[in-house]
Amino acid sequence: MLVVSTEYSQILAAHVAHALDCRLGGVRFTRFPDGEHYLRMDSPEKEMVIVGSVPDADALVQLLLLIDACEGSECTLVVPYLGYARQDKKFNPGEPLSARAIARVFSHGVSRVFTVNVHDRRVLTHFGVSAQDISLAAEIGRYLSSQPFTNPLILAPDDGAAEFASQVAGTCGWQHDHLEKVRITGDEVRIEPKHLEVKDRDVVIVDDIISTGGTLATSAAMLGAQGAKSVSSVCVHGVLAEGAYIRLLAKGIREVTCSDTLERACSRYTAGTAIAEGIRGNF
Numbered sequence: 209m210l211v212v213s214t215e216y217s218q219i220l221a222a223h224v225a226h227a228l229d230c231r232l233g234g235v236r237f238t239r240f241p242d243g244e245h246y247l248r249m250d251s252p253e254k255e256m257v258i259v260g261s262v263p264d265a266d267a268l269v270q271l272l273l274l275i276d277a278c279e280g281s282e283c284t285l286v287v288p289y290l291g292y293a294r295q296d297k298k299f300n301p302g303e304p305l306s307a308r309a310i311a312r313v314f315s316h317g318v319s320r321v322f323t324v325n326v327h328d329r330r331v332l333t334h335f336g337v338s339a340q341d342i343s344l345a346a347e348i349g350r351y352l353s354s355q356p357f358t359n360p361l362i363l364a365p366d367d368g369a370a371e372f373a374s375q376v377a378g379t380c381g382w383q384h385d386h387l388e389k390v391r392i393t394g395d396e397v398r399i400e401p402k403h404l405e406v407k408d409r410d411v412v413i414v415d416d417i418i419s420t421g422g423t424l425a426t427s428a429a430m431l432g433a434q435g436a437k438s439v440s441s442v443c444v445h446g447v448l449a450e451g452a453y454i455r456l457l458a459k460g461i462r463e464v465t466c467s468d469t470l471e472r473a474c475s476r477y478t479a480g481t482a483i484a485e486g487i488r489g490n491f
């Protein structure tokens with residue numbers, strides 16, 4: 209089995225290969241003079257694992273080209289961060305179901321697909337091949353257990369992340385709770401007032417994605433007003449759009465941590481082991 213990746217998931221792919229105890233295949237990426245992508249990979253093997261997050265259109269094209277280059281092999285596709293997965297409803301006539309469009313594109317040339325904490329598991333039904341989501345709740349729990357927190361509380365910013373927070377807290381053996389969020393615009397949310405026992409406690413907000421950071425900033429303001437000693441956040445996918453990382457730190461968030469599904473300087477834990485376990489279970 210050979211593991212290959214797009215430029216977007218090189219470090220994670222190395223972790224996956226190490227955990228699977230198999231080789232990494234080299235790929236060279238360049239562009240044609242008109243900007244189109246070109247890639248050339250080492251000779252494929254019978255079984256291939258293709259790793260590529262899709263944070264933008266260039267990543268999408270690279271991943272499609274890589275899948276095509278693996279033609280003739282038995283391919284497992286790992287899309288650690290599946291972009292467009294949050295656009296899983298049509299709100300107005302004439303809109304695409306973007307999550308479905310992306311899932312359909314990745315249903316060709318591969319025999320199975322793995323995602324990591326996909327925003328909503330219903331998206332998996334849009335793939336035309338077997339699709340499975342891997343959760344990093346236990347990885348986050350283990351990461352947090354190694355940190356020096358005082359009387360910590362794990363908090364989900366909304367209903368949708370409550371189960372995830374409970375799984376993280378289950379690994380640490382810490383208390384957990386959740387807030388109620390109403391999204392007003394793309395980067396503005398309202399958090400319903402809720403009294404929490406946070407005085408002099410370290411609060412860790414866990415979520416699948418930090419995008420603009422609006423959810424986190426609004427939650428942290430409420431927690432600060434209630435006397436929390438510190439507010440940190442650990443997410444799976446650090447999208448960190450529009451300068452979110454620095455804005456969050458400037459607002460007093462103690463630490464922002466994400467996994468390497470999107471490779472960032474604040475990727476402090478890896479999805480590689482969980483992905484390898486998922487693949488092993490399915491081969």
Ligand code: R5P
Nearest residue numbers: 415417418419420421422423
């Ligand atoms: C939404 O339901 C997600 O779970 C995240 O809470 C959301 O994507 C975070 O977005 P932002 O950082 O822009 O508030």
